[in-house]
Amino acid sequence: MREIIAKNLMWIVLAGGLLVISFVGLLLLLRGKRTLGIDVGNAQIKIVELRLGKKPHLLRYAIVPTPPSTIENAVVKNPAELKKALLTALKIGKFTVRRGTTVLTGQNLLLRHIELPPMPQKELRSAIAWQFDQFFQMRLAEMLTDYQVISEGLGKPSSVLLVAMQREPVMVLVDNLRQAGLLVEGVDIEPLAALRAIKLCRQADTERQTVAVVDCGAGTTNISIFSSGLLSSVRVLNIGGSDFTRAVMNYLGVDWSSAEAEKKMNGFRLDSDIATVVIPLRDKLFNEINKTLSYYFAENRGQDLVKVVIMGGGSSMVGLGSQLEKYLYEHQNSLAKHFSVELCNPLMVISHKLPSDKVELLGPTLSVAVGLAIREEHIQ
Template structure:
């Protein structure tokens, strides 16, 4: 994508199934097949950009949201490492730890997201991208990517982004212009709606939303923004609204996005499949 004249323009895109047995539980199990698949689809779609930003499966990434005193950037980097030891329960030397300022509060403090990722996992992904002929410039986190995308949606806060994938749901609560909390809920490969055993998933989502309410003097999440492949199911919005008693919406029209759907030969609603990728592409322009 490109950001020109205060508008995002989709320049090129590609969607390909992950090769069978190439990734298991968030770890790359077949580097050659995966890197070759990426290389081939980029050639087929004539994608020339080499810089790459990725996000790794959420259950492989640990995130914590904290508030710290305002301080110079050079001091903050060292302070984040010390804070991580207090907030990440499985802290070890085998974790890559990083932090990012999300927002400066009215009382001059810093809202920060801490992220921890297993070093071996990160090296596997970086090596795979290099084998595909790409130049990896960052490993991001899904909550930040989705927040970037939907920050221009003008939905009343607090709201919860519900990214419905094939076997897990990513939940991100946005409040006061920043990420308040995130969670991952796993479910079976059957349809979230049709498989009645997935009602336990709804209970987990309800508990996550209740956590926000409890921590904020009874304030409730006002709406659910549905995205991901699961959002393409025509009845998923009514199902979520009925079970959680919170309005569910699917946002496809962004005032600062320009997409020529005819040129890319896919329907408007298929943007849900690219929501994470678009949010990653916005990194560096939108916090």
């Protein structure tokens, strides 16, 4: 009802031809554009509504469980259950807008660094399309693609980052969001949404330095490496928060929710009852992160890592940041010895009306959703 009233009051034409903006309408205009960030994951659906402007403001949010086996590796397996979960999220969030940006993630996301002969920018896309099957061994008609020129020079080959994903899973996700009443204005990839959240938090000079992002999800852990503001490497690990919860559940003989609570309370504490099963999994995760970074910096010896930024629902596990930093320092020879591991929490820098305890709990989980809703021009 409030939305209908506001819409009707937006413009009032008075006798004499004078166009007057009502107080309510002026207020709505000054408040800036409102948009949604829609992060549909294997275990949770996260939606935020931001009011964009000089300082972004979190207006509303919702976090609901994704029903089991509904989403697997960014592919919708059970549309009916997904629609129910989305409708629940919309009901909880009471969002005032229904349009926004959603995200692509998972192992279906393909990344290639390619070199092309010198050519005008307008010819690049045609050249990429012509050679596409050589880069990915897939038919272009079945894929959604985009590219970014990393470097070019007069008479020199162009270095290009090529991103691709199968078309059908993307269109199915967008269609499911539409059926739930959400209008998708844009589809972004998880690494770039994560980068915007980091820029918002001013955690590193991402335009000049090399930064690694570790997004700890329920089903997977996504590692993205950025150098001088450009996405240079992506790897998806098949280890996530659900693996830790499952190990605790089996070890203690409790149900899933009890195991989840135990995991959140004790995390990686070495003296906890669950350390016996959690620490071996932790070491497996840390080893894969270490291998990813080692390989990248062995191939890019002119670069120095300055920061590892962690985010996602699994990033709030007790001891994760400090123990990961210690592990990397002990096992890395190719990294600079002056990097740090930090938690990304965009709720520390945008305005909102949340209590401090919720800010610490929700911020890392909502990082990608905030990054989806925000745009570069709104990052001060």
